Amino acid sequence: MGLTELTQIAKATITSETKSIVTKNKHGFARQVRKLGQPHRWRIKLTTAAMPYPQAMSLYAEVASLDGVLKKTFLPNPLPQIGSAIRAKNAEYAQRGSNNIRVDVITKSAEDVPAFAAGDFVQFGVYRKVYQVTHYDQSSGILTIYPNLKSNLASGAIIYCGAELQFYVYSDDDDTELSISAGRPIPVNVELVEVTE
Structure with a gap:
C-alpha cells in the first residue's frame, strides 16, 4: 500500500537515531544511555505543500489509520538523489x-x-x-x-x-492532528519512524 497521498514535500527533516534507555543514578536523576547494539533508525518529519481539502483529508486518513506502532507502511524516499x-x-x-x-x-x-x-x-x-x-x-x-x-x-x-528506495515506517504518535483554516489549501505535517526489525 504505502502513503500514496504523500507527495509534493515542502519540508523534510530526517534524524538518525540510536535508541536510548533511561536510567536513574543514586541521586534519582534520570539520564539517557545508549546501549551497545541498540538498533539504528531514521525519524522522518514531513510537511507537504498546501493541498486542497479533499487531498489533505485523504492523507490525514492514511496517517491516522496507521494507528501508532500497530500498522506499518512504505514511504517513498522524500529526498532527491545526489548521485547518478x-x-x-x-x-x-x-x-x-x-x-x-x-x-x-x-x-x-x-x-x-x-x-x-x-x-x-x-x-x-x-x-x-x-x-x-x-x-x-x-x-x-x-x-x-x-x-x-x-x-x-x-x-x-x-x-x-x-x-x-522506500522507507518501511510506522507512526510514532498515538494522536494524529490536522488543523483546517476555513476551506483554504492546507499543509499536512507527518512524523514517521523507520521500523527496526
Missing part, C-alpha cells in the same frame, strides 16, 4: 557489521556525475533497512555507509537508491 546511479548491485559478499561495500554500477543518469554521493540513501536486496552513503570511491567501487550493515549481504544484491 540508476541500477547497481553489490559486487561481493559483505558481512554483517561492515560499512564498506564493493558495488558494480550498471546504469547512470549522467556520466560526469558520480554514481553515489555522500548523503544519498540506499537499500540492499530484499532488506528493508535504509542506509546513508558517507563516501563513494568511484575508482575502487567502494561504497561506505552508515550505520553498519544489519545483515549479511549476498553478492549480486540489487542496490535501491533515489526514487526506487
